[in-house]
Amino acid sequence: MTHTIVALVQDHPGVLHRVISLIRRRGYNIESLTVGHSETPGVSRMTLVVEAENVEQVTKQLNRLIEVLKVFDVTNDPTVERETVLVKVQAPASARAGLIALTESAGARVADVGSNTMVLEVTDLPEKVEAFIDLCRPLGIKEMIRSGRIAMTRGSGGGAGARATGTPGGAAGRAAPTGQPVDSSPRPYRAQADGDE
Secondary structure (H helix, E strand, O other): OEEEEEEEEEOOOOHHHHHHHHHHHOOOEEEEEEEEEOOOOOEEEEEEEEEOOOHHHHHHHHHOOOOEEEEEEOOOOOEEEEEEEEEEEEOOHHHHHHHHHHHHHOOOEEEEEOOOEEEEEEEEOHHHHHHHHHHHHHHOEEEEEEOOOEEEEOOOOOHHHHHOOOOOOOHHHHOOOOOOOOOOOOOOOOOOHHHOO
């Protein structure tokens, strides 16, 4: 089963490597991983889609990393999810009008036009992105890249904040209450290279 996990982490060199190494060593498969700046300076937001039977083990292990501030499992929460895909397809001049009409009907847009190709772009729910890719396959996909899923809980209270996983005294115990800034000040480094316990 796939789970969507959101983690707030300190924006320090090596944090992404430690998170990936920890998950890899536990034998979990990462379907997608996106990282970007959050609303708090010095704090980045990760969205991971992980294949795991017991997602609680994933979140507990993540909470053990000193630079992880909060971890949320938002799989069953009401969320806004988006993904972007760029698809380069065969586009001879005779077929371009039809391709443009198809793109517009699918809610996509033409990002680039080459001599014999077109790059199409769509940002939507992950399942709609998948449906758009299936629509493009008969056209002859030359290249494709997906951004990976990003997710945010619905509502003004940051619904996942009340369900942050972890135990008091761990990384989650340092996180600020929902609605307050997260403390992203540097923490003492402890021996945890590559996620070692």
